Amino acid sequence: MSNIWTIAKKEIKTYFTSPIAYVVIAVFLVLVGFFFSSALSWFNSQAIQMAQNPYYAQQMNINQMVYTPLFHNMSIILLLMLPLLTMRLFSEEKKTGTDELLFTSPVNVGQIILGKYLAALVVLAAMLVLTGLLSVFTFAYGNPELPQILNGYLGLLLMGAAFLAAGVFFSSLTENQIVSAILTFGALLLFWILNWAAYSASGMWKDVLNYLSIFQHFDDMTRGILDTKDVVYYVSFAFFGLFLTHSVIQSRRWR
């Protein structure tokens, strides 16, 4: 456990002593802030129109009209940005030869992978927590439902965790960071839109494709539905990514 923390601490330090973490977090916040404010001003203009009709006014729901689309937008930004967070984790070590230090230290490969993964998760958590500031305004001037919002954040965290695991895996495949980022992005996008293929599929394939699609599982969570099926999907996605990373590193050394 202390070995995992040693690696994680060093990686977190690297994220925050280089500009990477700051740039990723700042750009993420700017984009999320923009989406949030435009969704909110649209909601406000709707609210003013609806105020004339008591029936429609009752239908106004800030969770559905602001948070659900916001979470979808955030998930797309994560899809684009998280590969940049993970691309260097193993690629850079391999390129600069520092992997020789790690693998000749009395630390298991699994601990190294988990340490690096944990560091990326910390940055992701920081990104998400900081967007929480936006909700100060909605809670001050409105009455959104907190459990639904937290559920959406949980969905983002789980989905981000799955993205990061995929990123760690692709980073272990190549010593080129750009290649690692592009492969991660491509693979994630493919998983994202897998449910499109489900429209034309039939029978068992339809279910399989729908189940594998990242988007399908996320959609429910933004609406405040917490299903263990979705949680299991993301956790097993992440686990599988890390497991493959372990296999890649071991097999490379044993070849």
Place this chain on the structure above:
Amino acid sequence: MIEVEHLTKKYGDLIAVNDLSFKVGKGKIWGLLGPNAAGKTTTMRILTGYLPATEGKATVCELDIFERPNEVKRVIGYLPEMVPLYPEMTVSDYLLFVAALKQVPAAKRKAALDRAIQVSGLASVKGRLIKNISRGFKQRVGIAQALIHNPDVLILDEPTIGLDPAQIIEIRELIKSLKGEHTIILSTHILAEVTQTCDGVVIINEGRLMASGSLEELTASFREKERIILKLRRGHEEALASLRAIPGVEKVSRHDGEMAVEWSPGKDLRENVSRMAVEKDWGLLEMRAAAMNIEDLYLRVVSGGGAQ
């Protein structure tokens, strides 16, 4: 301390290390000498647990490196050929990170850091970012990270490569100062490095063991023959026959303009040879002793002749 038995490493069809066996005693510095691509780095990577071997066995401090890798890694300090540095960390932070990786208990890390900095002469740069320090200091940081956990064994892969002559001397002195407390294996393709810093040498080429032993042993083994080289202006054919006739001379051979004359140790026939050369008027241009030494052996190995 370190025993390597029949170690073989294949990358597909390429055999990088071929049936290599050698032993290194405690507290000594041994050189792993060979031309580039001889298998030095591969051997070291196997010993440090970075790569597995295809066949064979190796023990460090009586611990089998394949059966108990984590215990072996604890007693080895390793400086890879490409020094594993994180440029964006300060020297102190980096060394503390390595100390944690090498399982130095948290309470002792500060002391380990101070010792490593003092031994490797890094006091003046300890607070600076690694990317901003000179090549020579980077090499010192590499050595400091190898000995931060006070390992019994140090494995240094080309520790002086890419340094200027003054830095090379500094690093060699540093390595020599570590002898005794640590058993050291260093690899190099420069013979002078071995003769100046090492107690013994393992010469390898194309993954095969060519010769191994302490410097004294190896030098002594080549003292079986006294040998001189003559450079003559003329009369080579005549000289070949006449020199052979000198009592005690065992072998005379001719390589282009040079004649090599050999006899058993204990005698000194140099006077006889020179007198004959002058009397017969061969035009003696040069006469020098050519005791066969490690350099000749190494040159023969490198040029592909192999050692007998």
